[in-house]
Amino acid sequence: MSWLEIVSCTVFSARRIVTMNPSQPQATHVAVRDGRILGVGTLASLDLGDDYVLDDRFADRVMMPGFVEGHSHALEGVLWEYCHVGYFDRMDPDGTVWSGLTTVAAVQERLKTYRVGLGEAVPLVAWGFDPIYFSERRLTRFDLDRIDRERPIVVLHASLHMMTVNTAMLERSGLDRQTDIEGILLGDDGTPNGELREMAAMYGVFDALEMDIFAQGSGVKALERYARMARRTGVTTLTDLYNPLSDKGLETMQRVTRDASVPMRLVPALSALTYAADEGVERVLRCRERNHAKLHCGLVKLMTDGSIQGYTARIKWPGYHDGSPNGLWNAAPETLIDLVHRYHQAGLQLHIHTNGDEAVELMLDAIESALELWPRPDHRHVLQHCQIIDHAQMRRAQRLGIGLNMFANHIYYWGDIHFERTLGAERCQRLEPLASADRLGIPIAAHCDAPVTPLSPLFTAWCTVARRTPSGRVLGQHEGLSVERALRLITLDAAWTLRLDDCVGSLEIGKFADMAVLEEDPYDVGVDALPDIKVVATIVGGDVFCNE
Template structure:
């Protein structure tokens, strides 16, 4: 085991002092030295030197919130509707899936964003019936919070004209009260909203392998599945029992299965060597801005609607207090500021009942958090994982249609968070938006929407802050800062080599290529770029 010394380009350590060593040495799966190249050569004379050739070395990226391996499941197992430009294309893609699916079996479309469609709406039940009446068809929205079903799917799920709306969800109806096929909220979608819907062990294994390749190619070595129900936990346990999965994962079990899961269930004897580990427990407080179901304190633009609570206030208070008392870290989906208010109140109540230092309970998304809420996070020890991809992908919609200019400029308020002293992270929430760390960093720094509008210049942060939010701060947020997230002696040798230095091209960080990814001391991704005259 001779080791490897990296030198010959900028090295951004992401440690507390922002150290920029000349060289980094690894041996086995650990970083063993940093400093001058001369000193490392003397201390490790047998080590192989890996020339950066002007490229930039960073700690590998960490996904602070996502749904691995959903992105691959969309590509491999569903009709991928993410690039559809109109409903005709949606129906064409679904029909192609129907043609190779046995009669009576499910056909599922995924990743549909109606804001990209010419019609600016989801398909209806009747339209999906024209694709097939012999297959149950379910089209789930890119947000994962709503979808559209044909008549066969409604019948298969036992949803009829007289079915009442469940708490935290609704079945959409036309003016005469007839079901349109639209379904909003996880409680209403039922199993159709589950990641493991229509999933078996073989399909999961194929999806896992494909998602792993995607993430490693983006420089990500620690990913998340941030809503892991028991059937999905069982599938991950099967992978964990088979040895090193080739990527590290943190799973967030759904809160409702505790404490039985951890005391006498699968969680009590979780398999593997720690590469697939159990993390915080997950709650959902509200819905999605794209469906106007995120819970707000002020109504949506041009509306008297405030969104939809997925759980009532008293139930959320009880759940947070229960999980806190059991010793779990809690991540809670709070898109709207009213949802964040509920969660912060619940954390305050839990701490009053059972004081506990350094719990790191986390608000997920926090899209329209107010500055007073961020100050309160500091007082309560709450951290936030923001979703700045919304600025690029749906920022114009927020500005013109959903929130209006005054609130839209403050979505994902990273500038306020930094000013108030909140330690935060940034995420893509894959497969809602693809896992693209450098593109996400660029958006966090520049806050440009698709139209080129700068959305809230006061919420911009510097490049190093954004990079830390995807490396060391992401490690810290899930209590992994002692083992990864920065280039420091003793930590895992998880590294990424970039073609260029993000600090020197803040306007175009997203265009920087990932050259190599190293995980636990082994190179697991090498980008092949054709030489001049060589075919791509």
């Protein structure tokens, strides 16, 4: 009698199980007990005797490890409380598709319609606007004043690094009188035009409204909505990569993730710029003591620059292709370096936002000097986004043991814009250079940065393979990956970046029983069909959540 025979378990069967376990890449059955995997293989190889329940409802489907989204934000669950004004179509948590808006007039009309349902004193908040697609002119406070001059209006841009507000909002925040703050754009008359860039300027608005959208990501409704979005796309492990980790927020995250009806594991990262270093270190260590199977604190997120499409990323010489000024730092470079040192010395893992290659260079310098002072094997610091990291920088990253989690969706959503306006042809050949990083042996992953782009791991995988823009232009054909390699980026490799590869990311004995059930086999469909594969069900800890 084998040890498996003495316990009762559930066995899931499938036409094919893709395990992401290199020692056993495929199987037909997986046995689950107490939320963990008891065995993977054929039914005969599991040697279970008669003491099991066979769940064969997915016998004609394909199973994979639950997808791991290594860079996303619980804001995906927050922002649907507000009005969506994005350029591309977007599906909300309830399955309603909001059509994309391609003119400023269309944006104004949707805001006017949305305003009708608001109370008299309620600010109008919208999100998803992407000014890079409106080349004829910028959205200004005067455009928003035409909707409502008395009510504060805030339109968050798609990158989340910028916003446009109306005159009432400028007056309430006092930003109409503080033109010396970096990030407050001025019009031809020398007064603020309503566009605010990066955190120093944007937080003046949030403070005036007593509204912290990042803290709202720890609310019950936001987390439940976030989990619904994940369930629909087969994601079982989500990040919230910019969370203040307040005491109240942590308590709520604990309560919601312990609820068996909420199908997600959550990995929040402390927003490092929110606290002085000593306080931040203490808070992360204290939060880490409250971890359980579905909540994993311990990461630190450091924001360096902004976004390339928003012209707030820091770009090395010769700068932006169209001659626009260089971007902004979210803190002084010496402050950013000091924070890297302090969190590294404390033994914590850093996830560092680096969109522009100048930001990459600064953080490579910071990590290298930190390692010289306090050597740490397997530190797993990860640079996030890395839109145009160059080859010399990648060789440094490999030598320093740094992981790279690249925002592959950039290629589709902004590739044409980068080619024509912000970066030019040559640098666009190394947008998210995943194949080059892989050839160097650098740990890599890919992500969607929801809500910047939709939560959809199979679409992200497709971006790493096809590297195609909406116009059909292929950017960086030598940086494309195979489907097999792409799928590992959104499972086991993403789990590595979160230091969770010992418990999620592949289907093997002892790991959490997290799986995505697919209608079709991603290895058999054509590349362009990959993003459209239907997720039939999502399984978290052995609990099945059907999407049909």
